Amino acid sequence: MSIDKFTALKSLIANTEADAVKFYEKGNKAAGTRVRKAMQDIKALAQDIRLNVQEAKNSDDAAE
Secondary structure, three states: OOOHHHHHHHHHHHHHHHHHHHHHHHOOHHHHHHHHHHHHHHHHHHHHHHHHHHHHHHHHHHHO
């Protein structure tokens, strides 16, 4: 794994900010739906990163 997935996660969070503002400050329900979808995508990507980090850590431990 490279830093690309982490960068993609940061980008996804940054891109969701405008919809979060629309939902929380302006009450835009459609923006809330977009935020919920983005949060699900963020969750999946974060889990993937977490598993990759764990796998890399464990393979380094096994090599020692």
